[in-house]
Amino acid sequence: MAAPGPRVLAGCCGRRWTRALRSCGLPGLRGSWPGGQLSARLLSQEKRATETHFGFETVSEEEKGGKVYQVFESVAKKYDIMNDMMSLGIHRVWKDLLLWKMNPLPGTQLLDVAGGTGDIAFRFLKYIQGQHQQKQKRQVRTQQNLSWEEIAKKYQDEEDSLGGSHVMVCDINREMLKVGKQKALDRGYKAGLSWVLGDAEELPFDDDKFDIYTIAFGIRNVTHVDRALQEAHRVLKPGGRFLCLEFSQVNNPLISRLYDLYSFQVIPVLGEVIAGDWKSYQYLVESIRKFPSQEEFKEMIEDAGFQKVTYESLTSGIVAIHSAFKL
């Protein structure tokens, strides 16, 4: 196949360049790019196209992964305290809403990506256990005449309070996983929980393995969001659900101004005072601004092959929950 004309080539390159800047990437176009036919002019454009954003800074794509790793390595120990301070505890409500929307049934296989300190995983386990307890209560209420065997069984330690449910917490950062494992020990979560070191862009799992895939406040730190979405599509079973809780664009102009003021003036100061780390929290607020809007992200999810994509904005759009299905 002859190389396409220079103008078309430059046009394609230009489009790829602008979309690379927005860190969307083109899932379809990548595969069909002619390998060895690059001219010198294209090479220079190609080089620029492997840049991406790190907050408001421009870095090369290879650099971004390492820098994000360092950010989370340094904030890991104070991650939960800082979340409470920065969001005034509202992040707990957001995560609870995610679980409420998920409404998992016993027997669900959940994959929580970028789940570092385990907030979603612990909530999932508590939710399933809560359901189990309610079921038991209902049973006891309806059954007035219990046989001795049934009463004895109810007094025994029920190991299968999870009903076969399992959550796999996957994170690229060792420090975050360490903190998460320690939290699990402290809170007594043992059954139905696994910790795996892995990259969201290249998950160490087989195809069609999980019922639900969640990623909470993690996907904006991924270098290639499109690859992460494709991996999500791959590891989900047919009928599986994708759920993403992430910061998004505020829809109210007044709240947007207040939110910007709070983000840029207060949050880095909090980071410095509490965690001794200004720059990581500066990166955090900048990375929120760089993440696509609710609609754009919905399109990206559709591009990855998901269907029935919906989103729900919380707290005037400060965060949004995107939900999609692999059908």
Added chain:
Amino acid sequence: MATLRAALRGLRPRPFFGPADAPLRRRSSGAGLLYPEHIPTSPLQKVLLAAGSAGMALYNPYRHDMVAVLGETTGCYTLKVLRDQMKRDPEGAQILQERPRISLSTLDLGKLQSLPEGSFGREYLRFLDVNRVSPDTRAPTRFVDDEELAYVIQRYREVHDMLHTLLGMPTNILGEIVVKWFEAVQTRLPMCILGALFGPIRLNSQSLQVLVSELIPWAVENGRRAPCVLNLYYERRWEQPLGALREELGLTAPPLHVQGLA
């Protein structure tokens, strides 16, 4: 443009530089940086930082970085006064010109070790060993919006250890408070004054009594009598006997020995 030239001038004698910028990497906020570690802050941020760091330093006295941040955010006027004072003194002006830094990479430890007992350099080294501190634990200046003043406050921090040696104070809380009183009288930095006034909150009553009755009057008297300690080119005075240096500055011996780490 003038600030850019001043920034470049200031950057040259420094022994450290940020990582050489690769061609691909561009800082979007690079134009606002006056020195490598500079973080530009708005007035609101400075107020919040000052309040937050003061609170955190009181709550957790081991957060030395909070004391440093407090100094940087509250010292803008006082640093100018200090800088002008340094400019008027010949040795101080030389320090401002040459911008020496005290860190493990710039100190010749072997040479200091070989100096005779009782010399300033030897006693400084002993102080570092006995108290198990290192000159490299000083965080770089970040929130001062003038690179010359950033150097002045960095110099003040690095000279702090020298003051411990000159005053004979260890690095426990009592010793630090005494040195803070001395520095408060000398430099009048708001952070020193606040530290001197609020530091004693964490002391037990016995130490407090000793502090108020004997150590503070001694520190204040010496602070008033001595010339500005920032004007001494310490790097050139390693061989000078400690006693002679103390006499030059008009420092007397402390009224009682403050017990430090064994």
